[in-house]
Amino acid sequence: AQTVTQSQPEMSVQEAETVTLSCTYDTSESNYYLFWYKQPPSRQMILVIRQEAYKQQNATENRFSVNFQKAAKSFSLKISDSQLGDTAMYFCALTGANSKLTFGKGITLSVRP
Amino acid sequence: GAGVSQSPSNKVTEKGKDVELRCDPISGHTALYWYRQSLGQGLEFLIYFQGNSAPDKSGLPSDRFSAERTGGSVSTLTIQRTQQEDSAVYLCASSWGTGEVYGYTFGSGTRLTVV
Numbered sequence: 001a002q003t004v005t006q007s008q009p010e011m012s013v014q015e016a017e018t019v020t021l022s023c024t025y026d027t028s029e030s031n032y033y034l035f036w037y038k039q040p041p042s043r044q045m046i047l048v049i050r051q052e053a054y055k056q057q058n059a060t061e062n063r064f065s066v067n068f069q070k071a072a073k074s075f076s077l078k079i080s081d082s083q084l085g086d087t088a089m090y091f092c093a094l095t096g097a098n099s100k101l102t103f104g105k106g107i108t109l110s111v112r113p
Numbered sequence: 114g115a116g117v118s119q120s121p122s123n124k125v126t127e128k129g130k131d132v133e134l135r136c137d138p139i140s141g142h143t144a145l146y147w148y149r150q151s152l153g154q155g156l157e158f159l160i161y162f163q164g165n166s167a168p169d170k171s172g173l174p175s176d177r178f179s180a181e182r183t184g185g186s187v188s189t190l191t192i193q194r195t196q197q198e199d200s201a202v203y204l205c206a207s208s209w210g211t212g213e214v215y216g217y218t219f220g221s222g223t224r225l226t227v228v
Contacts, residue, residue, distance in 0.1 A: 091156065098161075
């Protein structure tokens with residue numbers, strides 16, 4: 001069975017500062033994929049960033065980057081230069097060969113002006 | 114269409130009634146997924162379609178839940194004899210091929226309230 005743990009229920013950050021959201025996971029598969037999704041009040045899940053487990057290089061998408069520690073089964077998301085539009089729930093997720101996403105409980109991020 | 118479309122956006126139903134939730138995936142996407150998001154349980158996988166067949170129905174919580182997909186396109190999730198614990202947001206996602214490789218696109222969900 002796969003599990004994803006997000007232990008922080010909420011965080012707050014000042015606009016323009018940097019924040020890191022934590023995620024740990026467990027899986028018995030050797031090939032898997034990790035994701036961070038953003039869910040604004042509109043409810044639609046929006047992909048923030050994706051990491052393939054076999055790639056050692058950390059994924060980066062503009063202001064978003066991950067710190068992927070495979071041995072420690074850790075996959076944290078760093079948001080640089082936080083913007084008010086980053087306020088949302090963020091979910092860490094994992095999938096393997098079965099294409100089924102396993103999500104963490106999510107974290108509510110608030111960006112203060 | 115341009116995105117994954119779900120209808121209705123919100124549904125209030127009386128306990129014991131049947132409901133149908135609809136998902137229109139992106140045209141050409143072969144895979145379709147249903148998830149349920151509730152306060153107590155977080156996001157749970159319900160069922161996965163590849164074309165019209167469902168190789169993984171392991172997440173359906175009871176035999177009151179069923180889903181079908183026709184023409185490799187539209188999918189309907191049916192909940193019979195609704196209970197209050199069925200209240201949740203039901204999210205649909207689609208992908209070309211398998212989502213982990215090609216990416217999942219989510220709809221905005223249907224918020225179901227059972228009173």
